[in-house]
Amino acid sequence: MTWIVRNLWLIPALPALAAGLTALAKRHQRRYSAALAIGAMGLSFLLSLCAFSQVMLAITHGQPSRQVVNFPWFEFGNQWLKLGWMLDPLTAIMLVMVTFVGLLIFIYSTGYMAHDDNFTRFFCFLSLFAAAMLGVIIANSLLLLFMCWELVGLTSYLLIGFWYHKPSAAAAAKKAFITTRIGDLAFLVGMLWLFSQAGTLLFYDQGAGCLEHSALTAMVAHLTGIGMAASTGIALLIFAGAVGKSGQVPLHVWLPDAMEGPTPVSALIHAATMVAAGVFLVARVYPLMAAHSDAASALSATTALQVVTWIGAITAVFAALIAVAQNDIKRILAYSTVSQLGYMMMGLGVGGVAVGMFHLITHAFFKSLLFMGAGSVIHGCHEEQDIRRMGGLSKLMPVTFATYAVGMLALCGFPLFFSGFWSKDAILHAAMGWSISRIPFYLGSLGALLTAFYMTRQVYYVFFGTSRLASHHEATPAAHTAPPTPHESPSSMTFPLVLLASCAILLGAVGTPAWPWFDSFLSGEAPIFAFAGFLEHGILPVMLTSTLIVFLGLALGWWFYGRQPILSADLPDALEQLQPGIFRVLQNKFYVDELYEHTVIRWNSALATFSDWLDRWVWNGVVMTVSNLVLGLSWLARSTDTYLVNTSFDEGCNTVTTSGKLLARLQSGRTQSYLRLVGIAFAALVLVLIWSARS
């Protein structure tokens, strides 16, 4: 076992240490906290590269690519609860992605948050987030993964509500936390079930782990009351956790609201890493998802994977439809993230780990690029987020425009030169060959069309035409001075943009059908380079179809928004003029929030009202009856007391009262002085005991 495997824990520990040290820093120590966070992240990045090269070496030398380190945590009864970490291709690739994107976003944040009062707090939370996320990645135990998972949720809550003085941000933070908690509850139940079935929560433990052959066979063979294999039930419960974290339908409502947080947070947590944790979790427990009994054919998908596929496909289209009608630049990207996460889930369901994970990695790069570009736009337009009030920025912010365009083309899946094309094609190709149904393929294609359309709409609104920022400012009576002109962002913000943009282009090269490096890396084989990969069954038609779809989407976007420049911010949307009814439904996000408001939340408050009523009237009534009974009895006792006993005692009582008054002066009513006396007495006792022991 090499040095890096033994010390893999350092990768999350360094950012955690940085978070701890930053938490102790004073508010004005900005440079120190930023340097600490970036330094720790940089070191983690270097260590991740070491880990990555270690896995590469193991693969080229034909050694087993998975190495684990387990250690006992604590003893419970006669059982040892073990935790551990592992290094396998999946971990290695995620480590490099998270630390690299994280590092760039840290650098970007120094520019974006430069004017914020709580700069140090921001970096403390960001480092803590990075530590927790890296912990999720290296965990070899579902329990350790769950603990880091919850920490990630906590930091997400803290960062969404970073500007907690804004009521909307505080509400969004609460919504995100509670919604993901619903999924996490199912996750926890699944974890307990898994422990009762497998007796361990370690993933891999020399044949005894819960994802290894013996445990899987036992779980598949064990049928529950309703005739479902235990493994399916557990997999579905764990998937529910992933649904919450990755914003899949029906728990997607929190992710768009999470855009209330600072933009670097949206880029790091709600686009690149945390929301991808759900996808990563499904990839991690993939053996459990795909476990089937020997009787069933290996070709047909398991129930769990079917659910994953359907949820993913539905989410992909659903969110893309909503994104078409949004006006907030970050909200469009948020719905696009939800939609792309749906693609990843679908990819995992139909094509296995490599297909879904490839899209996860490429998406992490281009979506954080898009978010940081959006942040740069917002920064340049003086905190304006409504795309109807932007426009004409391509000349004023050339670097942002160029990098944003790269990100947008990668997201749309523009053919051949952008990474999104290859990863999306891999998913569509796998969906086409799915044995159950062709519908996910059609849904995925529709989603791709919508993606190209709404991104074109956004880019035309933001970067082309004339600037509509001015007209808005003239409308407000408070602005007497000249309207502020948008400006390009500082180099600390544009540098990460350029770096990410080049990654968004180059990364596509590692997963083309001719050189499926990514696929073979994850399965631990050496890649083979062959152009014949393009000629494999069904690949060229899918590539042509998706190319056509992308061009169709771009053309539709141009037809609606590009033909005539958009002149005024108050004009209705081109699509709104055409189909006002449908547009309104989409703009209101299919009324999902309202539906929840009227069902779940109302039931909840009705239940609360009922409990309150029960408490107030039923239980309180019982208590009141008893107390009235006691009151009556005591009234009887008092009358006997007053008229029979009292007078004879009065004299004696007077004496007691006077002495009592004297003694009462000792009672100052300050508990601490009593305690002090007790302390002194105790010290005296100790002294006496010591002294008497000596003599």
Added chain:
Amino acid sequence: MTPLSSCLMLSALLFSVGFAGVLMRRNAILILIGIELMLNAANLNFIAFWRYGSAPEALTGVMFVIFSIGVAAAEAAVGLALIISIYRHRKTTQIDRINSMRG
């Protein structure tokens, strides 16, 4: 192996820190924190005597401490509720201003 006496010293130190906090602080919440420290010193003693005692395999100490932590959690909740209620009535949590129990 840590000798028993070091454990006891640590717990005595923890107890003294907590006790000093209870005596010196004026803020009710910080006093509550001091009490928690003292409780945990006692828990540490339980664990230490169990671990170095005659029957360390019987898990008695752990059980004792788990119960004690559970009770302490409940106690903290009650204590905080009391402080909040006092604060609502008197608009202060400075303990030396609250002397309505004076004789």
